[in-house]
Amino acid sequence: MPYDDPEPEDPQELVGVELPGDEAVTREMAAAFADEFAQLGFTRAQILALYREAEYSGAHQAWRLLGEDEVARIVDESVGVWGRFTCIVTDSPDRDGEPEPLRFIRRRS
Amino acid sequence: MPTVKNWQLGRNMDYPYDARYPSRQFAFVFNINRCIACQSCTMACKSTWTFSKGQEHMWWANVETKPYGGYPQWWDAKILAKLEEANPDGQVWGGKPADGRFGPYGTFEGQTIFEAAQRTLTSDSARVLGYLPTDEEWNSPNIYEDNPVGKRGVRNKLDETGEQLPVHNTWFFYLARICNHCSYPACLAACPRKAIYKRPEDGIVLLDQAECRGYRKCVEACPYKKSMYRGNTRTSEKCIACYPRVEGTDPETGGEPMETRCMAACIGQIRMQGLVQVAEDGSWAEDRYHPLYFLVHVAKVALPLYPQFGTQPNGYYIPPRWVPRAYLRQMFGPGVDRAIENYASPSRELLAVLQLFRRSNRIIYKYEIQEGPKIYEGSLHGRKVELYNDTVIAFGKTGREIFRTTIEEPIHVRSNAHANSI
Numbered sequence: 074m075p076y077d078d079p080e081p082e083d084p085q086e087l088v089g090v091e092l093p094g095d096e097a098v099t100r101e102m103a104a105a106f107a108d109e110f111a112q113l114g115f116t117r118a119q120i121l122a123l124y125r126e127a128e129y130s131g132a133h134q135a136w137r138l139l140g141e142d143e144v145a146r147i148v149d150e151s152v153g154v155w156g157r158f159t160c161i162v163t164d165s166p167d168r169d170g171e172p173e174p175l176r177f178i179r180r181r182s
Numbered sequence: 183m184p185t186v187k188n189w190q191l192g193r194n195m196d197y198p199y200d201a202r203y204p205s206r207q208f209a210f211v212f213n214i215n216r217c218i219a220c221q222s223c224t225m226a227c228k229s230t231w232t233f234s235k236g237q238e239h240m241w242w243a244n245v246e247t248k249p250y251g252g253y254p255q256w257w258d259a260k261i262l263a264k265l266e267e268a269n270p271d272g273q274v275w276g277g278k279p280a281d282g283r284f285g286p287y288g289t290f291e292g293q294t295i296f297e298a299a300q301r302t303l304t305s306d307s308a309r310v311l312g313y314l315p316t317d318e319e320w321n322s323p324n325i326y327e328d329n330p331v332g333k334r335g336v337r338n339k340l341d342e343t344g345e346q347l348p349v350h351n352t353w354f355f356y357l358a359r360i361c362n363h364c365s366y367p368a369c370l371a372a373c374p375r376k377a378i379y380k381r382p383e384d385g386i387v388l389l390d391q392a393e394c395r396g397y398r399k400c401v402e403a404c405p406y407k408k409s410m411y412r413g414n415t416r417t418s419e420k421c422i423a424c425y426p427r428v429e430g431t432d433p434e435t436g437g438e439p440m441e442t443r444c445m446a447a448c449i450g451q452i453r454m455q456g457l458v459q460v461a462e463d464g465s466w467a468e469d470r471y472h473p474l475y476f477l478v479h480v481a482k483v484a485l486p487l488y489p490q491f492g493t494q495p496n497g498y499y500i501p502p503r504w505v506p507r508a509y510l511r512q513m514f515g516p517g518v519d520r521a522i523e524n525y526a527s528p529s530r531e532l533l534a535v536l537q538l539f540r541r542s543n544r545i546i547y548k549y550e551i552q553e554g555p556k557i558y559e560g561s562l563h564g565r566k567v568e569l570y571n572d573t574v575i576a577f578g579k580t581g582r583e584i585f586r587t588t589i590e591e592p593i594h595v596r597s598n599a600h601a602n603s604i
Contacts, residue, residue, distance in 0.1 A: 094352030094506070102353055102504035104563050109216045113451065129218065131354060147563075154562045158569065158589045162541050165583040 096138070100147070103135035107148045111155035120148045183300065186366060189465040190489040190515075192277060192285025196296050197492075198309045198371040203464045207385035208363045208423050209496040210445065210455040211477050211484040213539065215503060215525070217452050219245045219356040224323075226447035227360070231422070236414035239320045242421040243444040245358045247327040249509060253359075254319035257407040258488065261295070262512070264311055265490075268298035273490060275516045283465045283479055287489065287517040294492025295368060295405055310368045310403035320410075355502040358452070360444060361408040361421035362487065362495030363387045365464055369420070372403030384457055385496065386423040394418055405491040428457070428545070430579070438578050439545040451540040456547070464494070471548050473535050473576075474498070481532045483525045485514040500525055527565050534574045537587045541576065544584050548577040557589065 103124075110120045123129050124136040124144050136144050185194045186201040227243035244253045252258060265273055269292055277289035293301070299311040363380075367387050370378040377393035378400060380386070389400070389409070394417040400409040401418055409420045424442035426432060432440050440446075445453045456474045459467040469475045477484040477498070484498035501510050503522045510518040524532065534551050554571035561567060573588040 098353050098504055098506065105215050105502065105504050108562070113216075131218075150562060154558065154560060154567055154569075157558065160537065160587055161590055162585055162587045164542070164585045 099135050099138050100143075102131060103139055103144055103147050104151070106132045106135070107144075107151035108155065111148075111151040114160075116156070117148055117152045120152070121145060124148075183296070187284075187463050187465070188294075188366070188492060188494050189284045189463075190287065190486050190494050191294070191492065192280065192287065192289040195294050195366075195492050196300065197366050198296065201464055202380070202382075203365070203460045203462070204380065204382050204385035205460060206383065206457040207365065207460050207466075207496055208428065208455070209458050209474050209498065210360075210453060211474055211498045211500065212358050213452040213500040213536075214355055214357065215452075215500060216450045217245065217356040217358055218450055219247065219358075220449060221245055222447045222449050223358060223360075223444035223453070226443040227421075230424070230443045232419075236412045237419070240410045240412070240419065241323050242408065242410075242419075243358070243360045244323050245356050246324065248355055248357045248513075250354070251324060251327040253323040254315035254407050255325070256319065257315065257405075258513075260313055260315075261311075261405045261491070262488075264313065265293060265295065265298055268302045268311060269293040275490075279517065279520075283461075283468070284463075286479070286482065287485075287515045290490050290492075290515075292490060294490070295403075296366075296371065296492055310372045312368065312372070312402040312405065314398060314402045315407060353505055355505055357499075359406065359408070359487075360442075360497065361387065361423070362406060362493070362497040363421075363423055364493035364495045366493050368403040368405055368491075368493050369400035369409045372399040373397075374399060381425075384423075384425070384428060385460070386425050386428065387420070388422060388425070389418060389420050391415075391417055391419075405488065405493065406495070435544055438580070440543050441545055445540075446543045448540055454539050454546070456545050469548075471550065473538050473546055473549055476531070476535055476549075481524055481529065481535070482517060483521045483532065485517045485521055488513060489515045530568070530570055530572065533569070534572050537574050538576055541587060542584050544578050546576045546584065547579050548581075550575045550577070554588070 107120060110123065124132045127133050183196040183198060184200045186197045188195045223243045224241060224245055228241065232240040232242060241253060246252050273292035275288045276291045279286055279288050295311040296309065299309055302311060363386055367378065367380060370380060370387060374397060375393050375395055377390045379388060379390065381388065396411060396416040396418060398411050398418060401411050409418050411418050427440040427442060430437045430439045434440065441455045445455045454473060456472065458472060458474050459469045461467040466475055466479060483500050485501060486495050487497055487499055499514060501514050501518050501521055503526055507518060531551065535549065538546060538549060552573040554573060556568060557571050558569040571589045573586055575586040576584045578584045
């Protein structure tokens with residue numbers, strides 16, 4: 074048997090399974106990634122770069138299926154809400170009398 | 183067989199031992215919507231606990247791609263199939279979701295792994311329906327998942343455009359998993375040596391290495407397959423919930439309980455771990471301003487993984503909002519629709535509590551919200567959104583403040599070089 078041909082008895086062989094999925098699911102997946110990364114403080118350019126990156130399979134898959142324009146529209150909508158504020162985290166001093174800790178300024182969430 | 187109360191199933195169920203509950207329970211919430219499978223958690227655990235000879239295949243923490251990935255391969259599909267075989271067409275939920283803490287997802291009318299074992303297994307030692315994964319299934323934690331392989335004939339290089347991967351018009355998500363430190367552990371129930379025990383102070387399930395003789399009954403019984411056999415010591419091992427950190431003995435925090443390594447390493451900020459108060463009947467005692475209690479019992483956005491197995495797992499997940507509901511209902515129970523609705527249109531308090539994720543390595547015991555003014559009102563993906571400048575304050579075990587978060591509009595300071603430019 075040639076090296077690349079699948080062996081039916083090989084337990085490691087990839088088994089294909091058909092799962093339901095349509096454009097609405099892809100669109101919701103793209104919107105979820107845009108929302109979450111915008112909340113993590115990513116900028117529009119950073120989020121779009123992530124969609125274009127083949128290694129981020131979920132986002133990239135949505136980008137290939139929906140196209141750059143539609144993904145950019147989804148990202149703009151998310152960044153328009155979550156990207157307009159900055160989240161400020163202030164740690165408490167470990168013990169009384171210690172100097173005030175640094176304020177960690179992060180983009181939202 | 184004794185009967186115990188399972189609040190996740192909304193009914194009593196059979197379990198080989200009488201109910202015993204810890205005063206607090208190790209629990210965690212993972213927000214799947216955020217996980218990118220960077221495997222930082224996986225490697226944090228691996229480099230801390232399972233780097234030794236004989237532990238090569240051990241991944242106490244792992245992240246797998248659902249629906250087709252799994253470690254060991256097909257673990258959930260296999261145990262679901264066994265339950266279906268034991269109780270054909272009977273693995274269903276019924277009843278109405280309760281308002282209280284008992285039965286919030288309705289009533290599970292099917293068979294748990296303990297109940298199905300009584301119907302299908304005959305040996306006295308077989309108390310739990312399970313199976314032993316093959317060596318091949320343990321071999322590769324992420325085999326054939328979503329990493330594009332390189333072009334044929336080009337070594338040590340990934341495909342730059344991912345073209346080797348077929349593009350399907352479908353969906354997937356990443357499921358991060360550790361031991362659930364179940365309230366009714368299947369591993370504990372199955373161990374003939376009684377080598378596995380649940381700690382009364384924090385509910386962490388541990389496996390006594392001195393008592394273990396490597397019969398692998400726990401490996402067979404754990405439906406989540408989080409007990410693993412080590413060939414060179416001939417014993418089984420499992421996640422220990424980084425108990426020295428949870429106990430507060432790590433010098434970094436000066437006695438304050440600290441979250442586990444996998445939680446602390448999460449760069450996607452998907453994880454929060456804590457110790458929840460347990461009531462006399464094994465359900466969570468009311469603790470309104472504990473963040474995990476809020477997420478599970480008030481906001482109801484976090485759901486147990488495969489509650490129908492019956493072990494009352496203490497790992498909870500905010501389900502991915504894009505995945506078809508039928509699949510999610512099988513994985514997280516009938517609470518999925520409400521959880522996604524509540525997460526997609528978050529309440530003011532939920533938005534505040536989500537700000538607590540991964541702000542500190544210390545375990546949060548309580549939060550407080552100081553309400554601020556409304557700063558934004560609009561719509562997002564067709565849903566109404568309101569944002570407030572609320573301050574969320576997290577408190578540790580001793581009641582001391584750990585940190586606080588608030589929101590500000592960004593201030594851009596123009597550099598001197600361009601002071602007059604517009």
